[in-house]
Amino acid sequence: MSEIIRYRFVLERLFFRDLKSIIGYGVGDYIAHFLKPFFLAIIIAFVRSKVSKVDIISAYVTVYYGILVWWLFADTVKASIGIFRKNRSIITKIYLPKIILVTSSFWARVAAISLQAMAGVFFLPIVRPEFMTLAIASIFTVLCTILCFNLCIGISYLALRFRAIRTITEFLLFSLFFTMPVTFDTYVLGQNQTLYYAINPIGAAIDIVKNALLGRPQDNFIAALSITSWCALSFLIVPFFQKNIDRTVETI
Amino acid sequence: MNQALQIHSLVKSFKRKQGKNIVTFNALDSISLNIEKGARIGIVGVNGAGKSTLLKVISRILLPTSGSVEIFGTVNSLLEVGTGFDPELSGRDNIYLNASILGLVRTDINHIFNEILDFSGVSKFIDLPVKYLSSGMYARLAFAVATHIPGEILLIDEVLSVGDALFRKRALQKMESLITDQQRTILFVSHSTDAIAKFCNKVIWLDNGKIREFGDTMNVLDSYFNFTREDNATNVLPILSTELTNKLHGYSLTAAYVADKDAKSRNTFSTSEDIFLNLKVEVVEVSLPAIKGFHLYCAPRGGVPTETHVCAQIPEDLIPMINGVYSFTATIPKYFLASGTYRITPFVVSIGKPLIRHQYFEKAISFNVIDDDTSALIDGDRHFGVINPRFKWASGSD
Numbered sequence: 001m002s003e004i005i006r007y008r009f010v011l012e013r014l015f016f017r018d019l020k021s022i023i024g025y026g027v028g029d030y031i032a033h034f035l036k037p038f039f040l041a042i043i044i045a046f047v048r049s050k051v052s053k054v055d056i057i058s059a060y061v062t063v064y065y066g067i068l069v070w071w072l073f074a075d076t077v078k079a080s081i082g083i084f085r086k087n088r089s090i091i092t093k094i095y096l097p098k099i100i101l102v103t104s105s106f107w108a109r110v111a112a113i114s115l116q117a118m119a120g121v122f123f124l125p126i127v128r129p130e131f132m133t134l135a136i137a138s139i140f141t142v143l144c145t146i147l148c149f150n151l152c153i154g155i156s157y158l159a160l161r162f163r164a165i166r167t168i169t170e171f172l173l174f175s176l177f178f179t180m181p182v183t184f185d186t187y188v189l190g191q192n193q194t195l196y197y198a199i200n201p202i203g204a205a206i207d208i209v210k211n212a213l214l215g216r217p218q219d220n221f222i223a224a225l226s227i228t229s230w231c232a233l234s235f236l237i238v239p240f241f242q243k244n245i246d247r248t249v250e251t252i
Numbered sequence: 253m254n255q256a257l258q259i260h261s262l263v264k265s266f267k268r269k270q271g272k273n274i275v276t277f278n279a280l281d282s283i284s285l286n287i288e289k290g291a292r293i294g295i296v297g298v299n300g301a302g303k304s305t306l307l308k309v310i311s312r313i314l315l316p317t318s319g320s321v322e323i324f325g326t327v328n329s330l331l332e333v334g335t336g337f338d339p340e341l342s343g344r345d346n347i348y349l350n351a352s353i354l355g356l357v358r359t360d361i362n363h364i365f366n367e368i369l370d371f372s373g374v375s376k377f378i379d380l381p382v383k384y385l386s387s388g389m390y391a392r393l394a395f396a397v398a399t400h401i402p403g404e405i406l407l408i409d410e411v412l413s414v415g416d417a418l419f420r421k422r423a424l425q426k427m428e429s430l431i432t433d434q435q436r437t438i439l440f441v442s443h444s445t446d447a448i449a450k451f452c453n454k455v456i457w458l459d460n461g462k463i464r465e466f467g468d469t470m471n472v473l474d475s476y477f478n479f480t481r482e483d484n485a486t487n488v489l490p491i492l493s494t495e496l497t498n499k500l501h502g503y504s505l506t507a508a509y510v511a512d513k514d515a516k517s518r519n520t521f522s523t524s525e526d527i528f529l530n531l532k533v534e535v536v537e538v539s540l541p542a543i544k545g546f547h548l549y550c551a552p553r554g555g556v557p558t559e560t561h562v563c564a565q566i567p568e569d570l571i572p573m574i575n576g577v578y579s580f581t582a583t584i585p586k587y588f589l590a591s592g593t594y595r596i597t598p599f600v601v602s603i604g605k606p607l608i609r610h611q612y613f614e615k616a617i618s619f620n621v622i623d624d625d626t627s628a629l630i631d632g633d634r635h636f637g638v639i640n641p642r643f644k645w646a647s648g649s650d
Contacts, residue, residue: 009352009357009358010352010353012352013348013349013352013353014349016345017338017341017345017349020340020341021338021340025340025381087336089332089335089336090335090336090353091313092308092313093313093329093331093332093335094311094313094328094329094331094335094353094354095311095312095313095329096353246312246315247315250314250315
């Protein structure tokens with residue numbers, strides 16, 4: 001943390017660089033960035049409303065925010081794989097705490113997804129979520145974000161150490177998308193829900209957000225416990241990363 | 253505390269896969285150095301000697317395998333101009349990004365922003381993505397930011413060759429002000445011995461990761477030049493075996509060497525000092541007339557790769573007809589030869605046709621002249637050619 005504070009201005013500049021590279025450099029890019037989840041949500045919600053016979057508006061809003069939570073996880077993890085190779089020209093020429101690069105990349109993606117989430121804010125009056133459930137969802141989304149950040153730190157290190165991580169991660173992310181409750185509701189899993197939450201905190205976070213938006217009671221205690229536990233455990237990654245990253249980056 | 257840097261038994265090893273085996277090689281091997289505050293240290297060495305690795309270890313980009321580096325002050329490295337430049341970002345954004353990576357904060361950058369713009373000369377295009385700038389403009393912008401690098405200890409790696417001739421002149425002046433700032437300690441890696449001679453008061457010569465020599469600039473450059481010369485020439489042609497010499501003509505060249513004003517044999521000279529070419533001639537029963545002297549060859553740096561030469565003969569009236577060994581010295585005055593490598597062919601040839609080469613030591617001696625005037629480092633200025641005289645000017649009114 002002290003290094004992040006010391007290098008905060010570099011972090012700020014790298015953050016804006018990364019944000020621009022995600023959102024784009026022109027008006028067309030900005031529009032495409034905001035429309036991407038809208039169109040994807042339309043397709044998924046249409047299919048879901050036909051299959052599950054649910055209200056299409058509710059399906060649309062939940063899919064929209066479900067996708068954003070998923071992207072928060074998938075995009076940040078995917079970006080962290082190549083973070084050091086992307087910034088090779090910097091880290092081989094000047095000393096910079098490596099965590100700065102992961103931090104800027106991660107938070108730039110979080111900011112880009114937050115902008116997309118804000119663009120969907122006008123849906124909220126339609127579904128009318130309760131304030132309390134929304135507050136709970138916000139807390140767990142923050143915990144999920146912290147978990148993703150620590151995970152990205154770990155993945156960035158592993159990707160540097162083992163080249164196969166890129167292929168493995170891409171395959172896992174592709175597979176995981178179909179197990180995430182973006183396109184279905186978790187209650188269809190029946191008794192398996194408990195185990196599902198225990199091992200899949202991102203699924204848990206998506207479920208909590210969906211419950212909040214649809215005004216369902218937040219009775220998924222296991223989901224909350226899963227996110228909190230994984231988040232706490234993920235802090236073990238940081239000291240390991242700090243200890244080993246400088247030596248590993250030399251191999252780049 | 254007068255120390256800026258203390259390096260103790262520094263070793264930096266890399267592992268490389270060679271077939272099925274993993275081999276370890278030491279890029280730096282037992283380096284120990286003490287550098288005082290305000291010192292301007294040049295680092296020379298052939299490719300792969302460990303120069304850049306040393307700078308990277310000092311600047312913490314690489315971690316030492318063993319040994320220690322103690323730094324007393326803030327250190328910053330300028331190993332490349334335009335570190336972190338993003339082609340998609342505008343010149344303005346890149347100035348802020350690059351300067352922040354180099355250690356400047358927003359207020360500092362705001363303060364020097366206009367200075368950077370003026371220096372780079374790209375103010376008209378500052379809000380365009382830098383990918384649309386020409387490579388020269390790009391380099392100028394990057395260099396302009398880099399020269400505002402902060403830090404008490406600066407590590408600079410060969411960054412002088414940017415932009416066109418005009419910009420290079422300005423860049424060199426800027427580099428000079430950066431390097432000669434007495435408050436700073438500089439470690440400067442360059443293959444340009446001229447630049448090293450101009451900017452540095454001490455030189456480290458690295459060879460295979462070890463310090464081969466560390467000391468006074470001219471002495472170390474002298475040894476380094478001797479080591480890197482491509483031919484078999486030396487600065488001293490040793491006493492020649494009299495058995496091998498042809499004495500039919502009565503003259504025998506017995507020694508030839510290049511020396512400074514203290515008669516010390518050297519390889520490297522500054523343009524600001526006289527160079528003495530010494531020849532020893534043995535006179536034994538003179539029978540036939542002959543020309544004794546030397547050819548001075550010069551292969552200019554850059555430009556047209558042609559070799560020029562001048563022929564210098566010992567005046568006949570200086571050579572006595574009495575048997576004995578005589579020394580002759582030809583003085584090349586200071587500010588006469590331009591920066592470059594020179595080769596000498598001492599000879600004794602008979603007069604008449606056909607011309608017979610009795611003794612002809614083809615380019616047997618070589619020496620290097622380095623220019624300690626930075627303006628001479630600029631292509632298109634005074635860099636090319638063989639002579640580099642200082643003209644005397646006078647002014648008057650009509």
